[in-house]
């Protein structure tokens with residue numbers, strides 16, 4: 001019998017400039033049945049491990065599997081990147097977070113940056129299925145780090161790709177494309193996920209244009225069940241817990257400065273662990 | 283008969299702050315006998331009414347004096363499933379000991395002279411564990427084949443699961459976190475409740491046939507309705523009060539301002555004190571300030587101080603409380619232990635805000651001096667800030683321990699369950715049944731923040747109602 005939390009598949013999706021992004025299919029029938037766009041899971045690799053959140057990129061209720069896509073950022077994601085088919089996670093819980101509100105808004109722009117492209121995919125797909133006209137803008141540092149281009153092409157009415165170095169698509173940032181799109185046409189909602197500076201830049205463009213914007217925040221989490229407040233963010237002057245009140249919030253109301261700083265609380269410790277990791281040859 | 287309370291062995295303060303080893307070593311047989319003999323065996327044992335579950339204290343103490351420890355164990359276990367846990371964490375000085383005739387009338391908590399009931403209970407509980415004593419199973423045929431879901435594995439869930447399993451009911455216990463125990467695991471540190479004691483009690487449940495499903499959030503993974511459809515004849519909710527309150531003051535979201543729950547969860551559940559062998563980090567400051575006066579504040583402060591000591595940082599941890607020591611809701615022993623260990627206290631001080639550095643890390647806390655005014659609804663005198671008394675306290679880690687509210691993970695997605703203005707579940711006080719038929723609740727999710735034994739008391743009441751409910755189906 002397949003074990004809950006066992007790895008069915010793992011493959012490297014993209015690798016360039018010292019960054020590696022992998023895709024992993026995990027067996028978990030209960031989560032696969034319940035997952036909805038915008039939700040995430042928390043997993044642990046070992047009993048001593050950290051609890052880390054990852055977005056549910058897709059789910060297959062029939063096979064009882066979910067797919068996550070992750071960038072190796074530190075110790076836990078590096079461990080994950082070493083798992084092979086048949087290995088099992090120590091812990092897996094979900095689906096967590098409030099699902100994205102999917103409606104027929106009209107014209108929608110979904111923007112993903114870096115590994116955020118993977119996180120944007122399920123939401124893009126759900127918007128499309130709800131009958132929206134879907135424009136997708138994705139951006140990465142370089143061609144080798146672009147992911148899910150074909151998948152997004154097949155759900156989007158139009159797909160725009162940017163790379164920082166111009167190695168694929170257009171040279172520049174996702175906001176360059178966004179500005180052009182909204183100058184030419186009317187859009188009803190913008191959804192974005194990716195690095196904080198990108199989400200922040202997108203929000204400032206759409207705020208000036210008065211377009212409702214949802215952002216999926218990546219605050220640091222521990223339990224992800226609303227029990228600790230590690231993930232707290234300020235939205236419209238009020239403290240919210242990303243894990244249960246979010247992870248999606250109105251991008252125009254987020255205190256980005258605070259989020260950016262709070263996400264760097266443990267940089268010193270993480271650097272320390274990363275050194276250990278190098279010693280261990282991970 | 284001696285009149286002085288029997289001293290209990292403890293690790294010395296200097297030694298204990300270097301680790302998370304248990305502070306109180308417990309009574310040896312000789313000491314337990316001495317303490318038990320102090321009991322007056324009152325004709326009217328007032329102590330019993332002080333225990334939220336009504337343990338026959340007089341009887342079990344008598345059994346100790348007769349060296350009938352197994353009998354004492356059975357006596358306690360009739361009312362309390364986890365004597366080794368309660369004997370360690372029960373705030374006896376506000377409960378049974380306060381009601382003991384040896385406590386002076388009108389004192390806010392037990393007098394020193396009152397019998398050390400919790401220490402005796404711990405002695406008996408530990409005797410039960412080391413001698414693998416079993417409580418006779420009271421399996422009832424007509425309950426066989428019935429399945430009950432217990433949601434949450436804190437004291438309430440553990441107690442309810444044990445009671446039902448003992449009667450022959452098939453119990454599945456769901457827990458959202460990766461480990462069971464609720465606050466006993468993530469909140470209360472190992473130096474107060476060693477993990478082998480907790481694990482032992484949970485293993486006992488497993489031996490009774492309780493199936494444990496960690497990493498399972500009821501509501502997210504399955505709704506209550508779905509559980510009912512899967513054949514769970516009744517459901518017990520022991521969801522706890524897991525949501526930390528914040529002060530709502532300026533600068534509260536600065537880096538290194540923690541809720542006590544976050545700090546304790548990192549340290550206890552995620553073993554951050556072993557970082558980097560365990561991978562969850564926690565920041566340890568040079569000037570740690572803990573805000574609050576309850577057990578949570580004491581636990582946070584004592585963990586923080588240990589982390590400083592263990593990391594070669596000169597100990598500097600201060601508890602800031604807006605009332606005075608008398609009003610502190612924490613267990614008296616915890617306050618005394620914290621002080622012995624070097625935790626400092628500042629009373630009548632109220633936080634007004636936090637100041638950060640350019641990187642967004644907290645560097646100081648603005649405070650106001652208070653004085654005590656008129657009593658509030660809780661009967662305690664209300665702290666009133668003194669105008670113009672503002673001052674600053676250096677603080678590079680601040681831990682907020684000002685209270686916890688209902689865990690609403692499940693209730694927010696289950697409108698059929700009625701909650702009150704605080705988010706606590708409303709129940710029929712006689713049966714602990716919620717507004718949803720066949721769904722019962724107990725512990726902190728019903729009464730708000732309480733004690734371990736109160737949670738167990740409610741769970742026990744609910745388990746009896748569940749048995750009746752199952753029998754009448």
Ligand SMILES: Cc1cc2nc3c(=O)[nH]c(=O)nc-3n(C[C@H](O)[C@H](O)[C@H](O)COP(=O)(O)OP(=O)(O)OC[C@H]3O[C@@H](n4cnc5c(N)ncnc54)[C@H](O)[C@@H]3O)c2cc1C
Pocket residue numbers: 040050052053054055056068069070071072073074075076077078115118119217218219220221247263264267270273
């Ligand atoms: C709701 C949610 C969904 C997420 N979904 C995905 C996903 O689908 N794919 C994916 O690759 N990542 C996702 N993340 C981010 C992911 O959780 C972190 O990359 C991961 O926790 C890093 O763990 P680590 O131990 O490998 O790295 P660490 O050693 O903990 O950190 C390494 C570096 O990554 C940064 N980092 C750590 N945690 C986060 C975080 N939460 N957000 C941003 N940077 C962080 C640190 O500041 C540090 O510089 C998500 C985060 C949240 C909150």
Ligand SMILES: Cc1cc2nc3c(=O)[nH]c(=O)nc-3n(C[C@H](O)[C@H](O)[C@H](O)COP(=O)(O)OP(=O)(O)OC[C@H]3O[C@@H](n4cnc5c(N)ncnc54)[C@H](O)[C@@H]3O)c2cc1C
Pocket residue numbers: 371372373433434435436437438439456457458459463464465466469470498499500501520521522523524546577578579581613689691692724725726727731732733734735737
């Ligand atoms: C730091 C601290 C120290 C304390 N010290 C003492 C003390 O010394 N003495 C004392 O008597 N009391 C003490 N208390 C209070 C005592 O711990 C609580 O009253 C008691 O734990 C309440 O038990 P409970 O079972 O109701 O809830 P909890 O112990 O909170 O357990 C609830 C459990 O339910 C789980 N859960 C919630 N929702 C779901 C869901 N939807 N699905 C699955 N699982 C779910 C949670 O993850 C949690 O594990 C302390 C509390 C704290 C926080």
Ligand code: SF4
Pocket residue numbers: 332333334335336337339362368369372373374377378379399400403735
């Ligand atoms: S359970 Fe607590 S209140 Fe009851 S007798 Fe034991 S120590 Fe006292």
Ligand code: SF4
Pocket residue numbers: 320321322323324326327328329330339340381382383384397399
């Ligand atoms: S009231 Fe005190 S002295 Fe009397 S029986 Fe109870 S514990 Fe013993």
Ligand code: FES
Pocket residue numbers: 220221222223224225226227228229230231232241242243244
């Ligand atoms: S991660 Fe703990 S409350 Fe959100």
